[in-house]
Amino acid sequence: MFVRIVKMSFEPSKVEAxxxxxxxKKELIRGFEGCTFLELYxxxxxxxxxxxxSYWNAESDLENYRNSDLFKNVWATTKQFFNDKPEAWSVDKVVSLK
Structure with a gap:
């Protein structure tokens, strides 16, 4: 499993937008091939x-998403709301307790 964490900071007046x-867009992102989990915190x-x-079956699935029209459109709109540069991490899950 491949995990992607993205931190985004928005203009306070644009949070609701x-x-x-x-x-x-959340269902389209979650439904993209290879995406098995999506949460917003x-x-x-x-x-x-x-x-x-977001959890992906493989890094290549995330790359396919990042090269898709869906991502390009979502990111183009989302970045208009930012007040700081986003940060992203790709991590491997080491331990998970339920």
Missing amino acids: FLDYFET RDTNNTNIFFTY
């Missing part, structure tokens, strides 16, 4: 900072 937009103290966690 981002949330509305994400609502319209909001920082408790800095409520204009969000994180996406």
Whole structure:
């Protein structure tokens, strides 16, 4: 499993627009071939900072998504709401407890 974490910081006045937009795209992102999990988190103290966690079958699946028209359109719209450069990490899950 391949995990992608993305941190995004938004203009406070644009947070609701981002949330509305994400609502319209989340099923398409989650339904992209190779994506097995998608969650959006909001920082408790800095409520204009969000994180996406997505699980992919393989790094190549994430790359296919990143090269897709879906990603290009979603990212082009989302980045208009940013107030800081996004950060992203690709990680391998080491331990998971349920």
